Amino acid sequence: MSNTEFHRIKRLPPYVFAEVNAMKARARANGADIIDLGMGNPDQATPQHIVDKLVEAVRDPKTHRYSNSRGIPGLRKAHAAYYKRRFNVDVDPETECIVTIGSKEGLANLAQAITSPGDIILVPNPSYPIHPFGFILAGASVRHLPVGMENGASTDIDSFMIMLERAVRHSVPKPLALVLNYPSNPTAEVVGLDFYRPIVEFCRKHGIYILSDLAYAEIFFDNDPPPSILEIPEAREIAVEFTSMSKTYSMAGWRIGFATGNKTLITALARIKSYLDYGAFTPIQVAAAAALNGPQDCVQQVRDMYRQRRDVMIEGLAAAGWEVPSPKASMFAWAPIPPQFAHLGSLEFSKLLLQQAEVAVAPGIGFGEYGDGHVRLAMVENVHRIRQATRNIKEFFRSNAGGVAASKDPAARAALLDSEKAKA
Incomplete structure (x- = not known):
């Protein structure tokens, strides 16, 4: 066979x-x-001070035991401090943050946690493959939203809203969630908060979750840093945001990321992860906390x-x-x-x-x-x-x-x- x-x-x-x-x-x-x-x-x-912290932590035999599938408290607190420092967003590290084994794992496991067979997910196209296929593997049906420069709909909020409204109107059952990814992989397009606001309002009205992939939050070249969708206060009622250490600190192989936002979605992800893993190796998490808390040059x-x-x-x-x-x-x-x-x-x-x-x-x-x-x-x-x-x-x-x-x-x-x- x-x-x-x-x-x-x-x-x-x-x-x-x-x-x-x-x-x-x-x-x-x-x-x-x-x-x-x-x-x-x-x-x-990876910057030397982060590597040094890993080496220091791994020499402590206590760190060789099972870790915490939600992430060690010190790392969740460091990530909450990052959100406050970078986005001026207050995050409860106990209920609104979870450490993931890379943002890819987090999104795929959240898809498993919240998806029932036949659910409809709205996903941009083109997009990073895990965005549609994480949900396809979970049994969902994906409705693609054509975006990108040639489609004129990705960063033009009026065009995007027309496309989003049409997709919701013609979807049965009503879509469960919308995936967003800015700065975008692969198109590299960026948006501001004015792009997110009408989307948040629309999705709140229709009871649609938003999953925002912000893996490239710190790799930007203009004076305006990419925003977090959670800077819109109402967003945490429906949105979870995925971030990653991979590109920011050249830690791709370390596999550390985060999911932050809506308590219901974070709880669902935590429950799934409790059955699937014991979290990343503790010394890696200790070093990741050192990266977030340490010098940012x-x-x-x-x-x-x-x-x-x-x-x-x-x-x-x-x-x-x-x-x-x-x-x-x-x-x-x-x-x-x-x-x-x-x-x-x-x-x-x-x-x-x-x-x-x-x-x-x-x-x-x-x-x-x-x-x-x-x-x-x-x-x-x-x-x-x-x-x-x-x-x-x-x-x-x-x-x-x-x-x-x-x-x-x-x-x-x-x-x-x-x-x-x-x-x-």
């Missing part, structure tokens, strides 16, 4: 990133120097690093003839496929970049059907490597000007791809 016969596995489509990742692995095995701008995996070391350094990489990437791509909007936040650029390659779609275009330019990117189709006109570029290589990537892309464009890669003939495209695969 195949595991594809299992109900939940059958609801998951093929993981499109896997095809590009497999090609990348083969190319590297054959000696190719692939510049990887695909996965949003921070390349910087390391956060500014990370922000400055990504800003520099962004500028080098966007300027280099422009010099190559690829006009890509400069992101205001996050560690990603959301790049429209150049017109001469648009007919290929994001997966085939990503394969060509990997094969001919030795640059790996994430195909937009992996974030939903409305992402297929784009690829996502992660700023996870240093500026020298990013400059090399843009030079490779410039040469790729030059060598394919009017060539077979730009052909609209499916047979010609297939022949090209087959020949490139043979080379790889």
Whole structure:
């Protein structure tokens, strides 16, 4: 018997990133120097004072025991202090905050806690895969809201509200929850509180929960830091917000995040987690508290690093003839496929970049059907490597000007791809 016969596995489509990742692995095995701008995996070391605190804590045998699935009290208090300092929002660390094993785990487990089979969840498209699939795995039906620059509905609140009202009006049963993600992964779009206010009012009126993913709260490049939806006082009646240590402190592998907000949702998540895990290893939580309570100059350094990489990437791509909007936040650029390659779609275009330019990117189709006109570029290589990537892309464009890669003939495209695969 195949595991594809299992109900939940059958609801998951093929993981499109896997095809590009497999090609990348083969190319590297054959000696190719692939510049990887695909996965949003921070390349910087965790700040030393955080590592030192981990080492100190792990030397205490008492920390080797089971931890607390809700998170140790000191870390929840540190996170509440962060919300007060950063957003001027008072959070009760006992009832309105829980530590998660990364924000991805938190959202997926909350989906399991609150979803019944057949429930409808409203999710932006394109979006980070866990946003729809966390609920699909829990048995829900997902209604996609097309967002992003080409749809004109993501950060234009009037357009978004029209789309949201239409989705609620035509959904049976009434939607259970709405997922929001700003700064957005993958589109890097940002919004202000004026965007959130009418959404909160509408969802309160209709009894719809809001799950806000704020993982990139501290990776921003303008003077206005991204807000928390909880800055709107009424939001905590219906909203939970997920944040993460991964990008802010280069702690992706440590797997520490938080869910903050509505007491009912936090209680539901805590109950599910009490059956599934004992929380992250205590020394990791102790070190995470040290990160939140300690000096924050390391956060500014990370922000400055990504800003520099962004500028080098966007300027280099422009010099190559690829006009890509400069992101205001996050560690990603959301790049429209150049017109001469648009007919290929994001997966085939990503394969060509990997094969001919030795640059790996994430195909937009992996974030939903409305992402297929784009690829996502992660700023996870240093500026020298990013400059090399843009030079490779410039040469790729030059060598394919009017060539077979730009052909609209499916047979010609297939022949090209087959020949490139043979080379790889």
